[in-house]
Amino acid sequence: MAARSPRGPGRPPRGGAPTGKPSGQRGGRQTPLSRTGSRPVISTVSVPHLTTRAIVLMAVVLLLLASYTSTLHAWWQQRAEIQTTKAQIASTRQDIADLKDQKQRWNDPAYVKQQAKERFGWVSPGEVGYRVLGSDGKVQGADVPTLDAPPQAQQPKWYDKLWGSVKESGKEPRPRPTTTPDPDKVLKDQ
Template structure:
């Protein structure tokens, strides 16, 4: 039984005759041999050769890198938006909890009484309320808001009315419809 040898350059095919290539370096061209006088000191293994396959492979890798870069950028941007949305949701939940707490406090009569005293200056029966009024006529101390009258319907001032009539007087008059019948039309109708 003969030992199997892998087929390659410089080796005969199975059961066939030798190819006739030199046996010094299998399939190597004389210019590629390290002992070649045309390239002193440079071996064939140290010279990179850029083949068509390498160029195609490099182009595919660059194309994939470019496509994944844009996808990675979109992912990174969406991740930032998700974090902002989560922070906004947490803030909104805190606001809702605070409002629910405030709503529960308004159900307590003692809290309502306290707010009426602070905001409107009310006093309970039997208590005496004092306010210090300064020389300028304003209440000093705690700034007590007063209930303002509801705003009146905004009516134009007299000078706005006057200016409006001046503007209207400068415009061309609008034609008025005539109420007299057309004589030709009246004769045709009869």
């Protein structure tokens, strides 16, 4: 009995061609041999072939990139808002310190006198205050104190007018003064 090949009947042994065929042939097609007796090496430009795995991987990477980009953008905006808020807090703290300082100054009677002299033109007893008047009769100078305008009388509301007319409707009418002179009186006076 003949020794069987571990690969099965009709299969070539490892590393060689099947028995009964020349080494230059393969499955019915003949490959020309080069001068050295080996097969020629055909150089081909490799074109990247995208497989399904590569497409899925690229889609996942793009999705992750998009989600991280939006997260990074939100983080950047929040960071800018935090910096703005910190600047506002520092400014507000400085304003509070200035206001506390001004409040303490108003507790000093000398400061109050100084402000009264500067703002209202007041003078202390025994001092003489001068004002320079221009040719038009107005006080000259940059530090001219002015008073606020007096409050204007408010017009009564419509419902007050309506209620007033309801109150007056039950009373006897008053005689209205006439603007035309009485002709009899005019003749008597002459």
